[in-house]
Structures are given as C-alpha cells and as structure tokens.
Amino acid sequence: MSENQKSLGIITICRGSSFREKGYYKKLSMIARKRGIRVFVFSPRQVDFSTRMVNGFEYRGGVWQNKTFPLPLYIYDRCFVGPSYRHYKPFVEKLQNDPSITFLGYGLSGKWQVHEMLNKSPLLTKWLPPTSPFSFAALDRTLQERGSAVIKPIAGTHGIGVIRIDRNPNGYQLTGRDRENKPFTKRLRTLNGLKTFLTGYIGSRKYLLQPYLPLHTQDGTPFDVRVLVQKNGEGEWETTGRAVRLGDKRSITSNLHGGGQATSLDSFLTMHFPAKTRSTIEKELEQLVAELPPFLEREHGRLVELGIDVGIDTAGNIWIIEVNSRPGRTVFTMINDPKARIHSIIQPVRYACYLMKHA
Structure with missing residues (x-):
C-alpha cells in the first residue's frame, strides 16, 4: 500500500x-x-x-x-x-x-430525519416517542391533551435548548437549559406570553415536539442509558459498553456536559426497579440494540459507531431518546470501566483495518 x-x-x-x-x-x-x-x-x-x-x-x-x-x-x-x-x-x-x-461512517443528519428513518422499522416504532416538527398549534394541542410537552432543537447537542412545558391552572411552567447549557425555570400566565417567549427563544432554529415522558427516578433525578455500539475488525456491530447518565434535578436532561454524573447500568437497575421489571428492561434493550444499528445503516448509509440514548420511564417502559453518530467516550471513564474505554478507542482502528483489507 x-x-x-x-x-x-x-x-x-x-x-x-x-x-x-x-x-x-x-x-x-x-x-x-x-x-x-x-x-x-x-x-x-x-x-x-x-x-x-x-x-x-x-x-x-x-x-x-x-x-x-x-x-x-x-x-x-x-x-x-x-x-x-x-x-x-x-x-x-x-x-x-x-x-x-x-x-468509516457518514454522520447522521438532524433528529427529525433520524426519527423518520427509525419509524420505518416495525420493531423500533414501539420505542419511539410520538414526535413531530414544532408548531404552536401542535404544542397547544399536546398541552391540552397531555398537560406537558418537551421541545428540543433538531440539530442540538448536550441537552442545550431542551425545554419541558407544563400547563397548570396558573398558566405555564417552563423547565430546561438555556443556550449556555444552564438550568432555568420560567412561569408564564397566558398562551400569548408563552408564544412570545418561545418565538424569541427559538429564533430561526428548527425544533421538535414530543409529549413529556417521566424519564427520571422516583426522587425526580433525570437519567438515560448510553449504549455505545461500534463496528469491529470483521465489519460487524458489537456493543462496546453501557452506562447510566444522571442529571441535575433542576434539569430535564442527563447530559454529562450539563454537570451530570454516571453509574453502571446493572447497579442502577437493581437499585431502582424490581426484578421482573429489570428483566423486561434488559430484554428490550438487547432487542433494541440488535435491531437499530443495522436497520439505520440500511436506511442511511455506512456507519462506524453509534451512541444510542435510551430513556426508561417510571413504569419501566423504554424509549429511544437520541442516536448520535459521533458519540463521546467520557462516560466509561466516569464509571471506571477501563475495558469499555479502551475498546471504544480500538474499534475504529479495527474497522479501518477491515476496510483497508477489503478495498
């Protein structure tokens, strides 16, 4: 060569x-x-x-x-x-x-495009939260039907710009992260006030709308499960590691850039869910991780690795929150998992070797 x-x-x-x-x-x-x-x-x-x-x-x-x-x-x-x-x-x-x-892989586009691709899978659909492009009419309808909603930027990262909106007898309460990734809360009395605030906050950015899901522990700590999957030296998908990311109670996201912490999945599930629910969560996680990478690759084009963020609600139901084609690796250092950390670095090299060998 x-x-x-x-x-x-x-x-x-x-x-x-x-x-x-x-x-x-x-x-x-x-x-x-x-x-x-x-x-x-x-x-x-x-x-x-x-x-x-x-x-x-x-x-x-x-x-x-x-x-x-x-x-x-x-x-x-x-x-x-x-x-x-x-x-x-x-x-x-x-x-x-x-x-x-x-x-080695082509970067995924925005959250909406990824959602539309995943929605084509009969198996993955059940784990996708109802999602639509943001509009004030759709937001008002969701708030009237469900009482709470979440809006998030299509191209956002690190939980920046994500807002939970709750409708109550006194108006609306907003909880989220500002553009500096700092937690904030805001109360607004009228729908017009809500529209005025969001118009200024969103600006020209494109947003998605979802119903709010209780993706937190019983004491209100937001969390999600990060699963890192990567191609190996044979060009096949492998799970490199899994970890739970815990956020600030003042926030609705668990991103590490927002001051979050991390812990191992096994110990977390044991602490927060009964044995039968844990078994169901583990089984569904395995199904999701086995199905999602090859399906998304068929729809999108070559991928080398994916960070799959999975939410678990208070009833033990799992939800696909986000899929990232340029995932970080910090979480495995934080949970003291040296095997996953080292593996996460070696796999892209192994896959590059595979591509070079089969060129």
Missing part, C-alpha cells in the same frame, strides 16, 4: 491548532501506529483539492506536530454538529463525494 492508502485522516472542527478530543486522538494514533496506520487530524477547510494535500496535525514525540499530508483515502468523521458546522459542511460533503475516499 502507498503512504496515503495506510493513512487514516480524522476530520474535526479546528481553530488554528486547537481542536477537541486530543486525548482520544492521541490514544487512537498510538494504537493505529502499531498496526502500520498513520493517523493525522485535520480540518475539512484545510484541504487543497487541486494538489490533494492537506495541512493537519500528527501526534509524534509526545506532541502534536503541524505538517502537510497527502489527502488520506480513509476518513474518520468527528466534525460535531453545532453552530459553526455550517462553515464546514460543504467541505465535508466534497470529501464524501470524492470517489477515491472512503469514510
């Missing part, structure tokens, strides 16, 4: 020499090097398509070194979707459309 055939480029959002997840990319680079694969990190905006060269960063000698590299034939997409992603998207798409480049 030529030099660029044995190279794996990681695309991410860079600001000069600054980029996220340096610790993860460092470990991944060292693991890949032992397998004869050269790893470097670069911004899609730094590609010269005429010379097929790119300016990026390689971890060598204990430091990140700035160098120029031939455009790699294999790319691992870690460009997180956020406010600045629109500046990177055209360049990511140009790389995706290059016939000589193979992406």
